[in-house]
Amino acid sequence: xxxxxxxxxxxxxxxxxxxxxxxxxxxxxxxxxxxxxxxxxxxxxxxxxxxxxxxxxxxxxxxxxxxxxxxxxxxxxxxxxxxxxxxxxxxxxxxxxxxxxxxxxxxxxxxxxxxxxxxxxxxxxxxxxxxxxxxxxxxxxxxxxxxxxxxxxxxxxxxxxxxxxxxxxxxxxxxxxxxxxxxxxxxxxxxxxxxxxxxxxxxxxxxxxxxxxxxxxxxxxxxxxxxxxxxxxxxxxxxxxxxxxxxxxxxxxxxxxxxxxxxxxxxxxxxxxxxxxxxxxxxxxxxxxxxxxxxxxxxxxxxxxxxxxxxxxxxxxxxxxxxxxxxxxxxxxxxxxxxxxxxxxxxxxxxxxxxxxxxxxx
Numbered sequence: 001x002x003x004x005x006x007x008x009x010x011x012x013x014x015x016x017x018x019x020x021x022x023x024x025x026x027x028x029x030x031x032x033x034x035x036x037x038x039x040x041x042x043x044x045x046x047x048x049x050x051x052x053x054x055x056x057x058x059x060x061x062x063x064x065x066x067x068x069x070x071x072x073x074x075x076x077x078x079x080x081x082x083x084x085x086x087x088x089x090x091x092x093x094x095x096x097x098x099x100x101x102x103x104x105x106x107x108x109x110x111x112x113x114x115x116x117x118x119x120x121x122x123x124x125x126x127x128x129x130x131x132x133x134x135x136x137x138x139x140x141x142x143x144x145x146x147x148x149x150x151x152x153x154x155x156x157x158x159x160x161x162x163x164x165x166x167x168x169x170x171x172x173x174x175x176x177x178x179x180x181x182x183x184x185x186x187x188x189x190x191x192x193x194x195x196x197x198x199x200x201x202x203x204x205x206x207x208x209x210x211x212x213x214x215x216x217x218x219x220x221x222x223x224x225x226x227x228x229x230x231x232x233x234x235x236x237x238x239x240x241x242x243x244x245x246x247x248x249x250x251x252x253x254x255x256x257x258x259x260x261x262x263x264x265x266x267x268x269x270x271x272x273x274x275x276x277x278x279x280x281x282x283x284x285x286x287x288x289x290x291x292x293x294x295x296x297x298x299x300x301x302x303x304x305x306x307x308x309x310x311x312x313x314x315x316x317x318x319x320x321x322x323x324x325x326x327x328x329x330x331x332x333x334x335x336x337x338x339x340x341x342x343x344x345x346x347x348x349x350x351x352x353x354x355x356x357x358x359x360x361x362x
Contacts, residue, residue, distance in 0.1 A: 038245040045252070046263040053264040061111055069156055071128075071149060078132035079125040080104065081157055082111070085118035092162035092191055092362065093121040097150060099169025099197075100284065101276040103131025105268070106168055109348035110355055120359065123157045127174070129280035131272075141284045143291055146170075147177030154189075164192040164359065168344060169316060170284075172198025173291050180296035187302045192362050194355065196308040197341050199320035200327070201292035247274060257312030257340035265345050297327050305331035306358045308351060310339025332358065 048054075063080040070076055084091070094114060098106040104124040114120050126133040127146060154163065167175040172195040179186060186193075251270040252261060305328050309321035318335060325333045334354050336347045344351045 076134040082122040097167040097171035176293040179299040183299035315341040
């Protein structure tokens, strides 16, 4: 039996790295050894005649304007704008901010619902290193920089008028970084905030990074930012041999909460994950592991807030959302039964209804 020696982590990023190293070892020993059975299992799980989303067309959605916004460091950000077909005076622009290893398609159903309603303007963009946006040339990603990117997107698309910010997972953390940098905008410009499956801190104790790394590692060595420790190159190579099947199964396990999630939804999320390079994943490690912005939530205290989480979220567990609500007692809290991390896809109808209600009450 192979042994994997994991050094004792000493920092928040180190603790995440320790979990990753152990997880990679387990995955290589267990998952790579059963490649044939995994292929058969994935084929069986994907063959579901009752899948309600089997015919859903995921991917690009209609827009009125799309452009690339160049940041100060040269990174290009892909941005899309949907104009209302039935504009209503005073209705806020809805800005959609997606999470880690995903892209703007995360909000497929919410964007579809808002577009069909036609009474709200929509702004969506891909975070740096994700989707159709460019990657950093050098250095690491930083949540504060993501907050500044959100500000650039807002300044370019919606220089005036009310805003509602909707963030999922790392997108919610981006909004917290934005609030930390620009608290004066809340109440005046930002009239409402929706935080889905996210956290104000303590991320070193979550599984936020592990599924993405296990499913889509493209190099036999992971460089952990705090101490440049090497983990399990051989193990990762073994895991990569059946990467697509492993990635699909990990996405199903970690992203969803219902016992039989839609295979089409699992495949859609896995495709978004697969487009995020391992380089991008590892360069986000430090900023995710050290994220702690509970004080920044004070900026949201004077405006309506909706917090949404799945009760079986394995990535950012319910306790993280409960801590946000504890610090924002005026927030509306929706805990959705039998839902995992991609709650807005897995239980789109409930999330859509809650978002519609939230917007109507502003």
